[in-house]
Amino acid sequence: PTDEGVEAEEKVRRDVDVEVNGKRFQVAMWVPESALTASAPATGGAAARARPRRAGGSGGAARAGTGSIAVPMQGTIVRVEVEVGASVAVGQVVCVLEAMKMENNVASDVAGTVAEVKVAPGQAVGAGDIAVVITPDALAP
Numbered sequence: 001p002t003d004e005g006v007e008a009e010e011k012v013r014r015d016v017d018v019e020v021n022g023k024r025f026q027v028a029m030w031v032p033e034s035a036l037t038a039s040a041p042a043t044g045g046a047a048a049r050a051r052p053r054r055a056g057g058s059g060g061a062a063r064a065g066t067g068s069i070a071v072p073m074q075g076t077i078v079r080v081e082v083e084v085g086a087s088v089a090v091g092q093v094v095c096v097l098e099a100m101k102m103e104n105n106v107a108s109d110v111a112g113t114v115a116e117v118k119v120a121p122g123q124a125v126g127a128g129d130i131a132v133v134i135t136p137d138a139l140a141p
Helices: none
Strands: 011-020 023-032 068-070 075-080 093-099 102-107 112-117 130-136
Touching: 093 130
Parallel strands: none
Antiparallel strands: 011 023, 068 130, 075 093, 093 102, 112 130
């Protein structure tokens, strides 16, 4: 339930694989859309096949992102998937971060043009470090 006049943040479904005591489970979670802006599931597993879906049936325009794409946790950059001048879409993987022996995709939160790549493969990064800067389409010349 929400208070009148207070707009609830739109939720999206995120399917993830978890392992508990050596057994694998697929878990569906409904999370705020803003929680998906910094990372996405690693490629190759069942979680990679599932795409986030909006709660409710109406859909709608995606919320605009900041364009400063930060890594969600400490780790090492494995791959950089974009270069300066490239066009990117919302949710497109911009780099891959290895943390705790797992690869985590770092995705764009905005559609636009890559203005700056601040990381390189093999580089150690901390939680919140900016990996890529994107000029949103609305601001591009």
